[in-house]
Amino acid sequence: MATDVVALNEPVLRWSARARNIPDVEKELSRIWAKQDFTTEIDGEPGRHVAARTNVMNLVVVARRPEIAERGAATIQALTGLHPSRTIVVQSADPDGPSWLDARIEAHCVLPREDAPETCAETIHLICGGEAGRHLQALVTPLIIHDLPVIVWWPGEPPFTSQATKDLFTAADRLVIDGSTWNGDGMTRLAEMATCADTTGISVSDFAMIRQSRWREAIASIFDDPDFLPFLRSVRRISVTYGTHDEAGAPGSTNLVKPVYHVAWLASRLGMHVVKPLTVASHTSAAHPKSKGGGGNRQPMARGMTATLSHGSTEVAVVIRPVLSELPSGTTLRVELLCDRRGSELRADVTAEAESVHVRVWLDGVEALERHFLAARRGDVDLLAEAIEASRHDRVSDGTLKMASKLVGEGSNGARA
């Protein structure tokens, strides 16, 4: 057992061991805490401080590649103080070879304050060869601490339709993913995820959705104004502009998860229904924007996708359109709302930069509001922290995901022309 002096809030490796099978992993886990010696005074008497080892959840990281596993483990270690958890990092290797298991068990400790006991949590790195790596639930279940929530963080693209994945999700409470990293437009996978969440009962936290919280704050702030609030029930058009690297903005070339979430959030919060799911907007030769540079031979920029929602008896037009941008592909650049109430028109325009979100509102063509919100883009540690802090039933996230799935058209294959 290492006896390093722990620096404040810096995770320090205090234990490391290896094992070749799950029962040996369990034995090592017992040994860690039997050997730790954390003492403190209780009412003037020396006593054992049971708070030293703290776990508030089980966190399962499914990493298909070693570098993802390392990055995931590093992110989680940074959270040891904030969300101490038993972390199980599962990584498969040589899927066609014989079954084998290599486990590394570690304990990291954080000293939150000089006068406080250390907070320690375990990380179990499992590298599984052959068929063993395909039975995730069988690997993970014996190692989870009972009665604590199980959160699965799956960087990359989970195979939502596979039975092994569904088995793992059935035994878990929450899935953390990043839909904005998926290949293509991500629409098919989004629909699959919604179906999988529905059948397994797992809640989903998507980094793509969490990143948008600064947008949501800004959009919601418009309707904090009692003069504008009535317009919330009179939305007639929702338009989201996203950045693409594809000069033609061709359908399927850019991940659309984030723009779709914007629409889905608004639609679900406002109780709208999908009348016509997203389809590729048809070109009209007249007034489409030219691509950057305006070269005569270049293919014109696609017009994006359109959908129709209903709000009571009123139809709401949805447009998701691309523009060339150097920002990461699929990044939202602008959200526009058009509301029409008793002959009065409210137009809201929300844009974001690295450190802030900018809101402008016009009432009957006259600028009525302009605000900046300071809100920086967030990194993986912050996103993961927020994802795992979400309550078991996050109505906003669940509602948004369901609505996104309807917008995409459940069961669609991405070719929604």
Added chain:
Amino acid sequence: MAGTKAPTKAPTKEPTQVETSPDLPIPAQPAPRPKDAPRTMRQLRESRESRSKRPSRARPAENVLREGLRLERVPDPAILALFGATGDLCQRKVIPALYHLWRTNLLPHEFVLLAVGRRDYDDDSFRAEVKKSLEEFSRVLPLDEAAWRSFKERIRYQRCDFEDPTGFDKLATTLDDLDEKEGTRGNRLFYLATQPSLFAEIVGQLGRVGLDHERHDGGWRRVVIEKPFGYDLDSAKKLNREVGKVFREAQVYRIDHYLGKETVRNLLVFRFGNGIFEPLWNRRYVDHVQVTVAESIGIEGRGQFYEETGAVRDVIQNHLLQLVSLVAMEPPATFEADALRDEKVKVLRAIGTHPADPLDDVVRGQYGRGWVGGEQVPGYREEPEVDRESETETFVAARLLIDDWRWSGVPFYVRTGKRLPKRSTEIAIQFREVPHHLFRETSAEPGANLLAIRIQPDEGIMLRFGAKVPGLGLDVRSVTMDFTYGSAFSVDSPDAYETLILDALQGDASLFTRADEVEEAWSLVDPFIDAWANGPAPDFPNYDAGTWGPEAADELIAREGRRWRRI
């Protein structure tokens, strides 16, 4: 549709006479009703049905987009006019809190801190002073240079002699100019952190120049008033009257920073967010409650202030009674400001129906020279600016009874003092002994269960219960189940001032005290002060620095067979 009938219209004929059997007594006449009122169940149902088809009166509208977001709402663009900005409290607490709110993007982008003080500064020299203070008192160091650069641009300084009316005329002009330039839209939070004797004057001047008027186009005006709010019941009433002449109660935010502390707020969650504790939270299971607010420091160079204040006014009247209220209150119907404060006021009134006897139920003390934390410290009367014959109390212990259904007969022992052995604020719920001692023969009979809520330091909750010592015998020992905020979350809790300032900017008064609450609290402690003033001179000093107060405090609790918790 087959098998169903079209709804028939309810009979409209007025019943002329009640038909009764001659053998039965004549029923009582129904109460007179309007002619068209439904009389039978069917009429009632049909009437309701037709009513439900009409559009109902709109409920107060809500912004449904706010659900699930970090804040209930982002504070509106606003100017925070900080009176007494050059004072110690502002430099140590208020301005660092504002800096942290700014750093974490919780203040609106259109925000101005207008520092108002008597000293000769300009914007730049005041900003330099603020930076020095932040480098000393910010809870996160080193300073975030980028955040500081943007924050300092939001700071302005205005010199103002608070007794000079022209200063307030200039202030009104400055505020209007800032609204124009910075887009703060007429929203103003006046934060009074000056000497208490100036509160009424400042509020009066604000009213004179019309700075209290909320504008039709949406500009709100609020005033935050620091403690102490008055120095006795009469002065508190007078100050409430003066403030009430200018501001409506809904515009007034009386601050008690204890209410902004994370653990104090958690007390409400602990009590009303868990199902297992509330059923035990009453006279059937609780033997007594101890509330301790202990400080190891002395008066820290504030001799003149403390001479006029003392422990009763400094701690008991506000912090300590607030803690008692939160422990003893009934669950509010909602988590809204007035629902919460109504319940707290009821507790204070229930204490008032059976007030503590100042001579029998209250002990006062003053520290003499002693040792604290390995250092010899002077006695209170040896401190600078303190009368060598001072009769100011630096320690108070009291036994309070809450005369209501829940707590009748359960004593609440409270104590506070300076130069005690350690700094600790704690609420201890001592449960009753088990009714039958099954393990009497064991070497150590476990004590009664105890729940200790630590407010500071080492914030957390500890539950003590009995457990069998491993082995062949049947030894039973008390063990503790300990939750510490630091270990469970390891996240910096916001400072109480950050919480409270943000709440005031958002218009949430839940954690601020209301006029009636302040007055009730004064009415409880005024008799202590009166009795001491009318009695003989106390035999001070009566406890050594570094001890837990005078012996009489131990006797106060010992006479009912109890003892203070060793903290």
